[in-house]
Amino acid sequence: MTNMHGMTPTQRSNRRWITVSLLPAITIFALLSAFPVFNLIGLSLFKVSWEEGKAVYDFVGLSNYKYLFTEEEIYWAGVRNTLVFSVTVVTFQMALGFTMALAVMRAGSIGRPLLTGVFLLPIVIPPIVIGTMWRLILGREFGLFNQILDFFGAGPIDWLGNPDLALGAIMFVDIWHWTPFVFLLMLAGLEGLDEEVLEAGRIDVRSFWQELRHVLVPMMLPTIVITMVFRIILSFKVFDEVYLLTSGGPGTSTEVVNFSIYRVFFAQDRVGDGSAMSLVTLVAVAGVIVVANLVIKLARRRASHSEDES
Amino acid sequence: MFDQTKKLPKMTRRAVNGLALAALLSTSAGAVLAADQPTIRLAINQSPWLDSFIAMVDKYEDETGNKIELDVSPYAGLLEKVRNSVRGAEGEFDLLNINSLWLSEIYSGGFLAPLGELSDGYALADGVLTYGDTVSWNADSNTFAADGALMGVPLNGNVQVLYYNTEIYAGLGLTEPTTWAEVQSNADAIQAAGDAYGFVTRSGRKSIVYNFTPYLFSHGGSFFEVGADGINVTINSSEGLAALDTYVGLATQSGPPSPGAVEQGDLIQLLSTGRAGQAIAVIGAWGGLENPEKSAVVGKLNAALIPTGAGGSASSAGHWVGGIPANISPERQQAALAFLTWFQGKDVQTAYVQAGGVPVRGDLAGGALSANDTYRFIDAYSANAANAVMGLPVPEASEISSAVALQLNRAVIGEMTSAEALNAAAADIATIMEREGYTVTRGDDL
Numbered sequence: 210m211t212n213m214h215g216m217t218p219t220q221r222s223n224r225r226w227i228t229v230s231l232l233p234a235i236t237i238f239a240l241l242s243a244f245p246v247f248n249l250i251g252l253s254l255f256k257v258s259w260e261e262g263k264a265v266y267d268f269v270g271l272s273n274y275k276y277l278f279t280e281e282e283i284y285w286a287g288v289r290n291t292l293v294f295s296v297t298v299v300t301f302q303m304a305l306g307f308t309m310a311l312a313v314m315r316a317g318s319i320g321r322p323l324l325t326g327v328f329l330l331p332i333v334i335p336p337i338v339i340g341t342m343w344r345l346i347l348g349r350e351f352g353l354f355n356q357i358l359d360f361f362g363a364g365p366i367d368w369l370g371n372p373d374l375a376l377g378a379i380m381f382v383d384i385w386h387w388t389p390f391v392f393l394l395m396l397a398g399l400e401g402l403d404e405e406v407l408e409a410g411r412i413d414v415r416s417f418w419q420e421l422r423h424v425l426v427p428m429m430l431p432t433i434v435i436t437m438v439f440r441i442i443l444s445f446k447v448f449d450e451v452y453l454l455t456s457g458g459p460g461t462s463t464e465v466v467n468f469s470i471y472r473v474f475f476a477q478d479r480v481g482d483g484s485a486m487s488l489v490t491l492v493a494v495a496g497v498i499v500v501a502n503l504v505i506k507l508a509r510r511r512a513s514h515s516e517d518e519s
Numbered sequence: 520m521f522d523q524t525k526k527l528p529k530m531t532r533r534a535v536n537g538l539a540l541a542a543l544l545s546t547s548a549g550a551v552l553a554a555d556q557p558t559i560r561l562a563i564n565q566s567p568w569l570d571s572f573i574a575m576v577d578k579y580e581d582e583t584g585n586k587i588e589l590d591v592s593p594y595a596g597l598l599e600k601v602r603n604s605v606r607g608a609e610g611e612f613d614l615l616n617i618n619s620l621w622l623s624e625i626y627s628g629g630f631l632a633p634l635g636e637l638s639d640g641y642a643l644a645d646g647v648l649t650y651g652d653t654v655s656w657n658a659d660s661n662t663f664a665a666d667g668a669l670m671g672v673p674l675n676g677n678v679q680v681l682y683y684n685t686e687i688y689a690g691l692g693l694t695e696p697t698t699w700a701e702v703q704s705n706a707d708a709i710q711a712a713g714d715a716y717g718f719v720t721r722s723g724r725k726s727i728v729y730n731f732t733p734y735l736f737s738h739g740g741s742f743f744e745v746g747a748d749g750i751n752v753t754i755n756s757s758e759g760l761a762a763l764d765t766y767v768g769l770a771t772q773s774g775p776p777s778p779g780a781v782e783q784g785d786l787i788q789l790l791s792t793g794r795a796g797q798a799i800a801v802i803g804a805w806g807g808l809e810n811p812e813k814s815a816v817v818g819k820l821n822a823a824l825i826p827t828g829a830g831g832s833a834s835s836a837g838h839w840v841g842g843i844p845a846n847i848s849p850e851r852q853q854a855a856l857a858f859l860t861w862f863q864g865k866d867v868q869t870a871y872v873q874a875g876g877v878p879v880r881g882d883l884a885g886g887a888l889s890a891n892d893t894y895r896f897i898d899a900y901s902a903n904a905a906n907a908v909m910g911l912p913v914p915e916a917s918e919i920s921s922a923v924a925l926q927l928n929r930a931v932i933g934e935m936t937s938a939e940a941l942n943a944a945a946a947d948i949a950t951i952m953e954r955e956g957y958t959v960t961r962g963d964d965l
Contacts, residue, residue: 259628262605262845280950283925349775350785350794370777372932458724459779459932461925475599477917478624 246491253484273485284486286461287469288493294380294465295444301384302440303433306391311425313392314399325396332389340453343382344369347454372462375455379463382450387443391436398432399425434505441501445494466490556854558586559613562604564597564839567807568675571876578870579861587614587858594618605630610844614855616674619653619836619909620916623663626656626670627914631842633668637849637856641669644863646882648676650836650907662745663912671842672859673879677803678834678907679733680822680899687715687796699737699765699826702797706773709796717773719795720766722931723782724924731766731927732835732910733799738762739830742910742923743948749958750913752948754923755941755965758829763930763937765828770931779932791816799825801837802900806875809893818892822899825906834903835910838879872897881905915955922947938965 216224253274256267277284313324331339346353347368358364368378402425410424426433448467451457457464457472470490474483563572569591576587590612592600598621604611605625617625625631634641643654649665650673657667681702683695687709696702706717721730735741740758744751753759770778775789787804789795791814802822808814825832841862843855861867868878872894884901888894911919923944930940942964949959 259606259630261629263629264606276954283921349777350789351792367775367777367780370775370780372779372934375780455780456723456725456782458928459777460929460934472921477921478602479918 246488249484249488249491252480253488255481257480269481273481274489276482277485277489281469281482281486283457283461283464284466284469284473287457287464287466290376290461290464291445291447291466294376294383294447295441298380298383298387298444299437299440301380302388302391303437305384305388306436307395307429307433309388309392310395310399311421313396328392329389331386332393334386336449337453339382339386340449343450344454347378369455370459372459375459375463379447379450379454382454383444383447386450387440390443391440394432394436394439395429398429398436401432402428430509437505438498438501441497442494445490445497556583556585556857557850558588559851559854559858560588560590560611561614561616561841561855561858562590562592562597562600562612563616564594564618565591566594566675566803568677568803568876571806571871571874572675574874575862575867575871575876578867579858583857583861585854585857601625605844605846607846610846612844613847613851614858615842615844617671617840617842619650619838619840620920622653622670622840622909623656623912623914623916625842626663627658627661630845631670632845632852633670634672634843634856634859635669637843637852641856643669643672644860644880646865646880647863648673648838648879648881648904648907650676650678650838650904651909651912653836653838653909653912654840660745660747661913663909671840672863673838674841674862675803675839676877676879676900676904677801677837677839678900678904679730679799679825679837680802680834680896680903681797681825682790682795682800682804682808682820682822683797684715684790684793684795684816684819685821686793686816686819687712695821695823696797696826697824699734699828702826703765703769703773706769706797710773715794715796716775716789717796718769719774719781719786719789719798720770720778720931721781721783721786721798721800722766722770722778722928723780723785724921724928726782727927727931728910728920728924729835729837730799731762732908733825733833734762734766734828735759735910736833736908737825737828737830738765739828742919743952745912749960750948750952752945752952752959752961754948755938755945756962757965759941760937760965762828763927763941766927767930767937771933777932779928790820793819802877802896802903803837805877805896822896824899824902832903832906834907836907838907913952915951918951919948922951941965 254268254270256269256273258265258267309328313321313328316324334342349355349365349367349370352368354368355365358366366374369375406428407424411420414420414423446467447465448471451463451465451468452471455463457468470483470486473479473486563569573589576589580586590600597616598618601615601617601621604615605628643649649655652663652665654669654671654673655663655665655667656670657664681696688694688705691708691712693705693708696705702718708717709715710717721727735754738758738761740753740756740762742754744753775781783801786795786798786800787807790798790800790804791808793816805822808820809817811817825834841859843852843859863879865880865882868880868883869888872878872883872888877900878897881901881904883889884898889897913919926935926940926944926947929935930937935943945961945964949961952959
């Protein structure tokens with residue numbers, strides 16, 4: 210027997226049970242996700258100071274946002290750098306990670322675990338060690354890179370001290386650090402591809418490049434999309450490399466958004482301003498992800514449309 | 520004497536120590552004696568001088584029987600620990616080691632118990648340095664002031680001094696400079712010789728305000744003046760311009776090619792490897808520079824008074840102050856005060872220096888200690904400590920420092936002229952202070 214919605218009593222009962230059993234988890238998840246954001250929104254409307262050991266909250270409306278958009282020069286330099294950083298490192302990491310995964314897939318039984326181990330090494334090193342290590346490598350006076358250049362009669366180059374090079378040096382370290390993450394996901398994606406479909410696809414292509422373009426990349430697209438979104442989000446979170454290598458300088462050449470927020474929120478204890486910065490950043494990153502998803506969906510739709518036509 | 524007291528029964532030993540301390544500190548500490556106190560917890564930073572401080576804690580425990588637990592954090596983490604402790608209903612720590620940069624925030628927030636409220640008429644022992652009156656806070660004017668309430672006792676006197684490499688000086692026939700022109704002249708000579716940088720500044724954004732302060736004040740300038748009517752921004756004055764021109768000249772003509780990225784660690788590395796002929800750096804670096812395992816210039820460096828300009832000589836206060844939180848029990852406050860009182864003693868401070876620490880007394884200069892070559896920095900340190908200033912003596916110091924640092928750094932890396940940088944810094948200071956409700960005045964742009 211079915212009702213007007215086409216559901217049997219058992220189906221209705223099951224649906225109720227599913228809803229009720231999921232409710233606690235959904236509630237906790239919503240609270241954990243939503244509460245910090247609402248707290249941030251609230252704090253961004255206040256100036257918080259301390260008098261006689263007690264916190265004093267002065268409602269200032271949108272003035273923290275006004276200050277952010279009109280006076281906070283360092284934050285906006287950080288926004289520019291973060292965008293450049295994000296686009297550059299994600300592009301390189303995607304290309305390199307995918308290439309490395311392909312190389313491992315084609316390696317022999319001995320080379321495969323060896324290459325996987327070597328490629329994954331940077332991702333297991335703690336950030337503080339990475340900062341120390343690269344500071345020693347990139348240092349102008351005693352750095353390894355400059356010693357190598359010196360051996361060939363070139364340099365020295367001030368990788369971290371030259372405003373024109375410093376952001377590039379930070380991006381280089383980030384690419385080195387996070388490409389293994391892309392490699393790992395790509396490798397998992399490649400290993401999960403249907404071998405029969407791959408074999409069938411290879412019959413129709415003449416070269417590796419055709420296989421890559423017409424078989425591997427289309428089949429890997431879901432993995433590529435997810436990995437790229439992950440990396441975009443993570444690249445906007447860049448902090449430790451900047452904090453440990455350049456502290457945002459020289460000038461504002463390596464300032465990034467998270468470093469600005471850290472300085473305002475923690476070093477300067479400007480809770481209201483820091484909350485406003487955090488919220489603007491949160492909305493911007495969410496916006497970037499939404500736009501990225503839309504672009505990817507459009508591209509996929511266009512690709513499938515052209516396949517249908519062919 | 521200390522070995523003998525150890526052989527006495529516990530109570531007798533404490534009584535002897537108590538009497539000795541009372542005699543030693545009778546001019547300042549009144550009835551506060553170090554004996555039979557509860558164990559206290561002290562929040563302190565990991566630093567090159569920590570071992571010397573631990574030696575003093577051990578000495579205190581041996582002499583008094585009181586116990587101190589140290590909670591050691593990296594520099595960057597200590598401030599958050601301090602904030603969390605003083606902002607809670609009951610503090611986790613009984614004694615806080617507070618960096619000079621954080622003093623205005625902690626004092627103005629009302630987190631510390633003024634020492635005069637813990638012991639009537641409490642004052643620092645004669646000879647203890649105040650580092651530009653930074654141990655006292657005037658809540659009415661919201662700034663450091665000698666007539667304010669005594670908020671703490673210095674625990675380490677990390678001011679800046681002029682370092683120079685005596686081997687390089689001897690090789691080039693140079694003499695200890697007393698003016699900025701002489702520093703520049705020596706720097707030119709060292710630079711021309713080609714074996715070392717003539718002068719290294721600490722011009723990275725994290726350090727530049729602290730490093731620039733002696734230049735500014737010795738040229739007769741200041742960041743701003745705090746008055747009863749508000750703030751008068753003075754950084755973009757002719758004195759400020761002369762100071763920044765001197766600073767940028769030394770940084771760009773005599774130092775490493777990218778001086779805008781040099782932070783404290785880089786500077787100390789250049790000094791310790793003999794690559795820097797002269798530099799203004801913290802005296803806290805002395806121990807490392809004299810350690811054969813860390814330095815190639817052991818015995819080859821000397822410390823001197825920072826050069827004199829139109830405004831005399833000046834150093835920037837970078838010391839640490841021990842403060843007692845308001846949110847702990849009176850018993851724990853008294854126990855913390857007992858240690859602070861004991862710590863000021865001249866014998867204790869002498870032992871502190873011998874253990875590798877930087878003293879907080881100015882009267883160790885010119886004595887037997889400074890005659891010992893190992894402690895040859897004492898005279899220069901004491902002279903610089905007496906000239907120490909707190910350049911940004913307001914609760915908004917951290918925000919102002921960040922804004923000014925960017926503009927000064929831009930002058931060093933050539934993005935701006937000195938005048939443009941100072942005008943921009945003055946505008947930033949005015950914006951920040953007006954937003955905080957101060958009445959702000961400032962002169963015309965340069």
